[in-house]
Amino acid sequence: MASTLVSGVMMGTYEFKKASGDVVKNLSEAKVDEEYAVKGIETDDEDMKDFLFTLGCYEGEKVTVISVLAENYVISVKDARYSIDSELARAIIV
Numbered sequence: 001m002a003s004t005l006v007s008g009v010m011m012g013t014y015e016f017k018k019a020s021g022d023v024v025k026n027l028s029e030a031k032v033d034e035e036y037a038v039k040g041i042e043t044d045d046e047d048m049k050d051f052l053f054t055l056g057c058y059e060g061e062k063v064t065v066i067s068v069l070a071e072n073y074v075i076s077v078k079d080a081r082y083s084i085d086s087e088l089a090r091a092i093i094v
Contacts, residue, residue, distance in 0.1 A: 027065065027073065027092040035064045036094035043091040055082055057092060 030036055038061045041049050056078040057063060066074040071086040 025093070026090045027063065027075070027094055028086055028089040030065050030094055032065050032067060035062050037061070038063055039093045041091055042093050045091075048088065048091060052088065052092065056080070063092065063094065 026042070027036070038057060038059055040059050041052055041057070043049060052058070057075075061077060064076040066076055066081060068074075073084050073086070073089045075082055075084060075089075
């Protein structure tokens with residue numbers, strides 16, 4: 001997946017522009033059934049970082065949003081499925 005850094009470096013956020021022209025900033029903005037590479041975890045909460053790491057969600061790993069229902073996201077990481085809330089989804093930069 002070709003990505004180009006677009007903006008937000010000064011704000012501490014990252015936006016990546018895909019070859020298709022779509023801009024994806026974090027997992028909460030990702031399309032369902034499309035695989036993304038994790039670019040990083042953006043949170044000051046060390047417990048949240050540790051939790052995501054235990055799920056196998058860290059830089060370089062592939063993640064797919066399987067479904068979204070209300071504020072809950074079912075994701076696939078390393079051939080396992082997890083349900084995460086929107087706060088966790090926003091912390092995962094893709």
